[in-house]
Amino acid sequence: MDHAFHESLDLLLVVSMLLNFFVLVASNLRTAIYLVGIQGMVIGIMPLLVHQGLDARVVLLSLGTVVIKGVFFPRMLIFALREIGFQRELSPLLGYIPALMFGAAGTGLALAFSSTLPLLKEHVRPDQVGHLIVPAALSTALIGYVILCTRRRAITQTLGYLVLENGIFIFGLLLVEAMPLLIELGVLLDLFVAVFVMGITIQHLTRGFESDSTQLLSALKE
């Protein structure tokens, strides 16, 4: 990997980490959906930078990711949002500012933890600094998890799940060359079906409860 590629990859990773914070504070659901879509596109481009030379396999992976994460998921979630009449986010269990603090602390921890994990020579920049793949992956996954746990709408919880998956995808960049295409496509297909099934469930929730607020889901407890 030459210097320019390192620089542009790290730039994209920073962009995707910043998007995490924007998603954390987005109270407008439509904005949040678009932000996650943009993040999907940004990470979809990354395999092309990690793997130099246009390999058909990598191009297919990149294209599939951009189309599914960047185009299909936002469209589907906007469609679900239309069903509930473009409502705003309900007040989250953890406020926006505390969530932001938590996200910042989590990103710091991710940076610290990643420095304890050994990296291969080709995953370290010429200046002996490991690039941002591992911390970006861990912090994105963590922030996705926070969104998933602290939000009340089924749509936002699905968004949290997608951010979590985006984080895992970023980690997968280290393995682009080592993982068979079949597996990558299988993972993408599973994610596709998962979000599809979640979308159907959200639709049923909206019809049954006239909202997708998971707070209404409180009949089952001890």
Place this chain on the structure above:
Amino acid sequence: MLAFLLVVIPLLFAGLMAAVPSNRWRPWLLPVGSGVHLALTIDALAANKLVQLRDSAGHVWLELDPLGKVFLGVICVMHFLCMLYAPGYLRLRPERDNRVLCSCMQISLSMMTLVILAAHLGLMWVAVEATTLASAPGIYFNHNPRSLEATWKYLLICSVGIALALLGSFFLAYSALYSGLESTLAFGDLVREAPLLSKPWLHAAFVLLFVGYGTKVGLAPMHTWKPDAYGEAPGIVGALLSGGVTNCAFFAILRFYQICHAAGDATFARQIMVFVGLLSMATAAVFMVRQRDFKRLLAYSSVEHMGILTFGIGIGGAAIFGVLLHVINNAMSKGVLFLSAGNIHRAYSSKSINDVHGALSVLPLSTALLLAGFLAGCGSPPFAPFISEFTIFSATLASGRYVVGGLFLLLLQIVFIGMGTTILSVVFGKSSLSASDTPYRDGVLTGGPVVLFMVFVVLFGVYLPTPIRNMLNDGATFLEGKPPATAAAAAHELPLRAGPVPPTVAAAQP
């Protein structure tokens, strides 16, 4: 080729069922599809056939190893008996369209088979996630707000769990890449080269994988989807989840345990497993005492038994044989419990012990089976789970861990008391329903398959056939030892590997 067929045949039946227009006749295809699959599996197991699929480059993609044989056998029998029950059950629910449910039950069988056969851990992940998704429509079968809530929680919690497992799989792959291995998630290569794996990555991977697949297994504290899902799903879906899908996820954990063991890091994994196993049993015990919903009670029983399995692996040694035997016994007794409880639920239209009393006089067969299933599930002799739980317990004492052994026994006692109170209240007492109040009767279609499950529970309690014993011994040796280099060598080594029977089991056999 056989490996390919085992995965594809249920998928073909799923497609066929989606195409059949009749809601009434479609369920009869279920036992046919599952039966063909079972016949192929039994043939492969009995003839010790090589079940393997390689690509043109010689990479192994699907392979049935000694551990896989145990799990594949259990899952096939379990699925077939449940599918025998399905037509009788679905006939009682003519108002509900069963197209999606029937197709998904076959897809689930195919994906469970793929989990067992997958020789690439990435492929295994894809299959585990697919079993999660294929089970969701079953939980939502009743189409009411409660089942919708259960489905949402199931989907979200399990998806997050499996996402963590994916991250863990990537960590493991990186650990292999770091140590210079070429194909990073091929199971055979990983076990062979395990001592070379990068330790920090391996440890982080195991924790993520254990938490991730543990969510799907339903180990505490990641078990919260279980009572909701099992409580709201039809009994047959509960049986398939507790005896099939969760066993697959447990199998996935064993895969990674085996890699840790081969890497010389078994102690690290075992400590976690003993702790989480006991925690699951304790959590289940707490929620089973004074539990008023008998289907949720069974869900906690499943948490408890998955805890027992995990605990047993953590103990290691002779307990491994007990764990593999318990995988069989637990699946069979869960079949009895969930299906008979489903029958009682159908007759009373309630699953709360506030409404259900004296079921013995209304549904003598189902209720007697529920009672026997409860005794079996709690490890009473002469039923099969007694043998397996006793093996695990005595292996614990033999390893000198008296404190955890004592805790194990104490928790089993609490579970017995808690479960007993609820079940006895359902079975005995003055019936809150007279037999004429309900159109539901015990019949051959809904009673027969439960009896067949019970036959296994009783049979394995008094007599374990030698082929099955050998299969379990091979599985246990495979898990803790070096894998055979080729299938031919494995077949050659079989007589040696059959090994002596653990003394506790021999003593417990009449």
